Amino acid sequence: MQDIMMLCNSMRNYMIGPFSDLVSSLGSNPSVPPVTCIVLDGSMTFTTSPAASKFGIPLMHLFTVHGCALVATKQLRALGENGLAPLTAESQLMNGYGNTPLNWIPGMKNMRLRDMPHFIQITGSNDTLFNFLVDIGNKTSDVTVTIVHTFEALEPDVLHALSSMIPRVYTVGPLHLMLNRIAQEKSFASKHIECNLLEEHNERLQWLDLKKPKSVIYVNLGSIASVTHQQSVEFAMGLADSDQCFLWVLRPDAVNGDMATLPREFVEETRERGFLSGWCPQERVLNHPSIRGFLMHCGWNSTIESLSAGVPMLCRPCFGDQQTNCKYICDDWGVGLEMDGNVKRDEVERLARELMEGEVGKKMSTKAWSGRRWQKKQLVKMGHLP
Incomplete structure (x- = not known):
């Protein structure tokens, strides 16, 4: 539905200016409150981090993946340094190589190479998406707070490990149950929350x-x-x-x-x-x-x-x-x-x-x-x- 590579390049190369202009215009508009915090999707740090630094505004990462996927993403650079990624063909994961144990990932037990995010399945070290995700993993420390869409009992070991890598990690989930409560309370905000990309048929x-x-x-x-x-x-x-x-x-x-x-x-x-x-x-x-x-x-x-x-x-x-x-x-x-x-x-x-x-x-x-x-x-x- 969308060109993921193009989106990555756009966020990285073209959105910093317009986003900074938006924050600046909000700050100079007397009819609205000043911007005191930026809540961003984890993939948007290339756009928001420069603006936050420029204006001295705190950042909050919101990762809509769970803790395991976030920890795994933070290991992509280590996979490259150890010669395990990127792969030249998906077929490499279908043989014994895919079962290569990764027993050094904090909080994650019995992991194999084939269990890692598919971003390792690319054809060259200069791949846009692979490097985009590696850089995101490196920038997780650039924020004031990190919020992960999960809950403590589901992955306690991973969240403990993640808290040692990133300061101030909080869980908030399952989000859809929170939204249901908002709807039950018939608040004004609930009328404006839509969670689907496509039209539903009841x-x-x-x-x-x-x-x-x-x-x-x-x-x-x-x-x-x-x-x-x-x-x-x-x-x-x-x-x-x-x-x-x-x-x-x-x-x-x-x-x-x-x-x-x-x-x-x-x-x-x-x-x-x-x-x-x-x-x-x-x-x-x-x-x-x-x-x-x-x-x-x-x-x-x-x-x-x-x-x-x-x-x-x-x-x-x-x-x-x-x-x-x-x-x-x-x-x-x-x-x-x-x-x-x-x-x-x-x-x-x-x-x-x-x-x-x-x-x-x-x-x-x-x-x-x-x-x-x-x-x-x-x-x-x-x-x-x-």
């Missing part, structure tokens, strides 16, 4: 109302990630062969920028138990009683929403921090199963059946639901939820 909830409890797999690969046409076919036929009910969100550009065209036999076979949908209110879907599992891309927003809803996951990470998220979902938290990146219908069928009917799926569901109850209890105790 009729999917009516279809879910007709399904039995814990009988549906929700499939959504996020608002940006895409797959090839062949991968979409493998997903489709695997779901068809699994004999499970499913709600599948298919963006118009989900298949490498093109409209998805699925096999006729898939459509005919799943007509009574499948629903192909445009964008939907994901949080409400995940909390619907008919949902048993979530086939997803391991984006952090989707991950934390699924954890909050007590829904186990089938994980097919695509890019960014998603591989790191996948490692924690499957290995550390025990609430997910990892799917091979190549996507084969036999594996989709097998994992869908295991999630919905197998013993491993039952254990994951129990653990996920227990985590949901504990999380809600702690948020109420802390006064974040009524």
Whole structure:
């Protein structure tokens, strides 16, 4: 949907001037209060840090990834210095080299090279995105406060390690539960908070109302990630062969920028138990009683929403921090199963059946639901939820 490389270059090379002008104009406008703090997304430090220094304004980093991904990002330079990154081809992670242990990362246990953010999978040391992320990791000390979208009990070792690297680290999450409280209180601000990049279609909830409890797999690969046409076919036929009910969100550009065209036999076979949908209110879907599992891309927003809803996951990470998220979902938290990146219908069928009917799926569901109850209890105790 957007050119990530172009965005990185723009933030780094062209936004400092206009942003500084904005802060200056606000400071000279008597009709508005002066700027006393800048809250920035972690990737915007190249734009905001010079302005903050120029005007003497404190900075607050807000990282919308979780602590594990932030710590992993801070290790990218060390990977390069140790000759482990950048990689010349993604295939390097599919053999024994991808299992190279990384036992020196603070707070992160049993990490392998393949568990690191995908930014190591590039073709040269001058790659824009790799160096952009390395520099972001180096600039985490340039701020007054760092806020991370996670909660303490989810990754205590990582947050302890992160606090030794960056001063004044605070957690605030899950954010969507905080927003729900704002909406319940009917505050003025809640009317202006929108959390989706795409228009939602609520009729999917009516279809879910007709399904039995814990009988549906929700499939959504996020608002940006895409797959090839062949991968979409493998997903489709695997779901068809699994004999499970499913709600599948298919963006118009989900298949490498093109409209998805699925096999006729898939459509005919799943007509009574499948629903192909445009964008939907994901949080409400995940909390619907008919949902048993979530086939997803391991984006952090989707991950934390699924954890909050007590829904186990089938994980097919695509890019960014998603591989790191996948490692924690499957290995550390025990609430997910990892799917091979190549996507084969036999594996989709097998994992869908295991999630919905197998013993491993039952254990994951129990653990996920227990985590949901504990999380809600702690948020109420802390006064974040009524």
